[in-house]
Amino acid sequence: MNCPLCGGACDGADLVPLLSSELAWLWQALAATADRRGDESLTGGPAVTVTVPAEPAQRAAAAGLIDGRPLEPGQSRRVSLEGLTAAVAVRGPRLTPGAVAAHACGRRLAVKARRRAQQTAASDRIRIHLESSAADLPHHVRDLVGPEAVFTRLRTLGWVTRLLNTPDPAGLLDQALQVAAQLPPPGRRIDRRLLVPGNPHALDTGVLPALVLALTGSSGAPARSGWARLGVDCDDLLGGLIITGITPRGWRIPPGATLTLPPRELAHIEWEPPETTGTWVFVTENPSVLAAASGQSLAQGSLVTPRVICTAGTPSQLECEAIGALSDTGWNIAVRADFDQAGLAHVRALLAAAPAAVAWRMSATDYLAAIPEGTDALHLLDSDAPWDEHLVPAMRKHSVPVYEEGLLPALLTDITTGAPGSFAP
CATH class of the missing domain: 3.40.1360.10 (Dna Topoisomerase Vi A Subunit; Chain: A, domain 2)
Structure with missing residues (x-):
């Protein structure tokens, strides 16, 4: 079973002795460390510093989990994560200090840090995909897109987040790059309705034309002016x-x-x-x-x-x-x-x-x-x-x-x- 709190690390474990109220202070300190480090297992890394409680029952409950000299009320003690991992593994072969802390606190640990890491990884995939695809663009379009700076520009304009919120970020980016590849060289012009073969209205409104303008550094003006800068003629019979x-x-x-x-x-x-x-x-x-x-x-x-x-x-x-x-x-x-x-x-x-x-x-x-x-x-x-x-x-x-x-x-x-x-x- 894939536990929603610890991802299944508790399978086959006997958690009852570890989840006594007397040990709540220890697991709360471990949970805070996991959130801060972005490490939901806490099986290794720097020792965790905790403050020993005054209640004798709380100190006694932790004595078997924290190695070293006796626990004194109010003292700061460094808890070895490797030693704590070995201690909790007695109760379950896959059990980790982070898994016990998650059950003690009733929540998944390191959620924000894990989400940030996922977003960073997704952003990196967009950056790599963009830089790789932009290298295949015609020279005059590559000058507009600027493979070295385009990702920074998209991120500044909020487009990286916007892409990640679409069902198919890579697919939408590929569509925009395919449109950009059709842009005419300096001195020539093209009708916007010809940029997407078979779909003359694909760039009338919506996210695709806005992304094309952002990619080419032409999004800071009214859309008609942005297209005109790229040598693209919009419908010139409406408006005015x-x-x-x-x-x-x-x-x-x-x-x-x-x-x-x-x-x-x-x-x-x-x-x-x-x-x-x-x-x-x-x-x-x-x-x-x-x-x-x-x-x-x-x-x-x-x-x-x-x-x-x-x-x-x-x-x-x-x-x-x-x-x-x-x-x-x-x-x-x-x-x-x-x-x-x-x-x-x-x-x-x-x-x-x-x-x-x-x-x-x-x-x-x-x-x-x-x-x-x-x-x-x-x-x-x-x-x-x-x-x-x-x-x-x-x-x-x-x-x-x-x-x-x-x-x-x-x-x-x-x-x-x-x-x-x-x-x-």
């Missing part, structure tokens, strides 16, 4: 920018029409210049702002055409660059997003791509004017809002996000009048 009031060069668009420019069009976008240099374009995160501005303009018959670009969430690098290209054509650009961690990141990305743009109604004053009741958890860095040094402290103090809809009346006024009412350069 929703616009009204601005027109690509040479396009004929009905006045007031709203349209979506997909990534395919944004890749080489050229904008019509404004009729008057310095006319403002308003960039927003949420489609509700563009819809409200367009609807209000139609309802009121406004003479000012709303000029709004909506990123509909996180802007890709391509979208940011397309917005930045407006500056080169003579437009003034005002950018904004929600007052939360993601929204601040969106604004930073847009300002980096369009250095002449301004943060539109994204100041501490604007935030404080719109904060709702209630609390939330905002985790912000001091550097998250470089356009206004007071914004992050204000958001930390109130710890509640403010969404663009909360500022809608002011935003619509700015769009309608054609100039941002509050901005930071």
